[in-house]
Amino acid sequence: MTTTSDDNARPRRGRRRLKIGAVALAGVTATALGVTVWQDGTAKPSTTAADSARVGIATVTKTDLSDDQTLSGTLGYSKAAPVKGARSGLVTWLPASGATVSRGRTLYKVDNVPVPVFYGGTPLYRTLNARGTTGPDVRVVADNLKQLGYDIGVQPGAGTWVTQHPTDTGTADTSDGTAAPSASAAPSPAPTPTPTATSVKVKEGDGVLTADLIAAIRRWQVHVGMPATGVLGIGDVTVQSGAVRVGAVQAQRGDDATGALMTVSSTVKKVSVPVDATQVGTMSRGDRVTVTLPDNSTVRGTVDVVGSAAADNSQGDTGGSASGQLTVTVSVPDTGAVRKLTSAPVQVAFTSESHKGVLAVPVGALLALSEGGYAVQLPGGRLIAVKTGMFAKGLVEISGAGVTAGTKVETTS
Known part of the structure; x- marks a missing residue:
C-alpha cells in the first residue's frame, strides 16, 4: 500500500498512540473526547468524536508565564x-x-x-x-x-x-x-574610697x-x-x-x-493579607507583589513578613472545618496615591514563579501519548513530541524540535 508523506512522518514503533482531547495535569481533570489509533504507523486517522472536537487552530506564541494569585488585604499603619x-x-x-x-x-x-x-x-x-x-x-x-x-x-x-x-x-x-x-597629665588627688x-x-x-x-x-x-x-x-x-x-x-x-x-x-504604611496556611508555602520574604488600590491604580510592594502562627478562622463556620490563616505583611512605597490613604481595602497579586520568553499554547492543544509524554498536532495531522513546562491561566509552556513561534496547531474548540 502506498503511504503518504504524513504517514511517513508518523513514528513506526508498533505501539498505539492515544489522542486525548484535553490533558489532566497538576490536579486539573479534563474530559477525554475520543481516540484515534494508528498501528505500525500505516493506518490513516479515522473520523471520530475526538477529531470533530479538535476543530480549533491555535498559534504557538512566545510569551511570559507566571503563576500568581490575587488576595484581599488591608492597607494601613501597623497595629497601634x-x-x-x-x-x-x-x-x-x-x-x-x-x-x-x-x-x-x-x-x-x-x-x-x-x-x-x-x-x-x-x-x-x-x-x-x-x-x-x-x-x-x-x-x-x-x-x-x-x-x-x-x-x-x-x-x-x-x-x-x-x-x-x-x-x-x-x-x-x-x-x-x-x-x-x-x-589631663596632671597628678590627681588621692582617690576617695569607692x-x-x-x-x-x-x-x-x-x-x-x-x-x-x-x-x-x-x-x-x-x-x-x-x-x-x-x-x-x-x-x-x-x-x-x-x-x-x-x-x-x-x-x-x-x-x-x-x-x-x-x-x-x-509611620510606614503596610498591607496585611490573611492567607490560608495551605497557600503560604509559595510566599517568601523579599518577594515582589502588585498592590491594586481602591482607585484601580497599582503600586509595587515587597513581602516583609510571612507569619508563622496560624490563626483559627473557624468561628462562625457552621461547617465545622476551616483552615488556619497566617498574616503576610507587605511594604509599599510612600507614593502620592498611598500617602493620601490612612486605611483602605486593596488587592495583592502574589507571583510564586515566572518564566520569561517561553513558547506556549492553550492546554487543549496537548495530546497525551500512550507510551508517555505529550505532543501537539499540526493541521495536516502530523504529531510533534513536546516537553511541557509551566501551566498558567489556560496556557502551557512547551518545547521540542520543530516547535517555533508562529507554528499552527490543532486544539479543542
Missing part, C-alpha cells in the same frame, strides 16, 4: 501600641494625634523635661551612671547618639574585658588590662558606658533641654523600633506621667 510613662511626675506636654516623631525628637514632657525617642529594641531598664557598665541598653544609647551626630569615641568590641566602677562616671579602664589615659571595681566581658550586641559616651550624653542633654548630668535613668527616653505616628492621645496635661499616655504606630 500603647505608650506608658516610666518616670514619676506630671505630664506637661503631649503631641497631637497624627503627629510623626522621629529619633531624638520629643514624644512628651514630664515636669517640663523632654522625653525623646530613641530607636532600638531594648528600653532603658536601669540607671546608667556607672563607668564601664555594659549591656544592650547602653548599645541603644551609644547607637542613637552616634546617629544624632555626637562623638561617642570608640566602643570596646565583643570579647573585650572592661573594668566597671559601680558609682563612678570617670574614665573607664579598657580591655587589655591597662588603664585608659586620663584627660566600692570594689569588677571586670566584665563585653558580649555581642552590648555597649559600654565609657568616659567618651558619658561626655556625649552630657552634650546631648544640654541640647535637648534635659539636666546635663551624664546620667540616664528609666523613663528618660522612650525606645521605639523607629519613627512613630501618634494615634489616640489618652492622657491630659497634669496627669500622672506613669499612666497610659497615648498609642503609636509605625
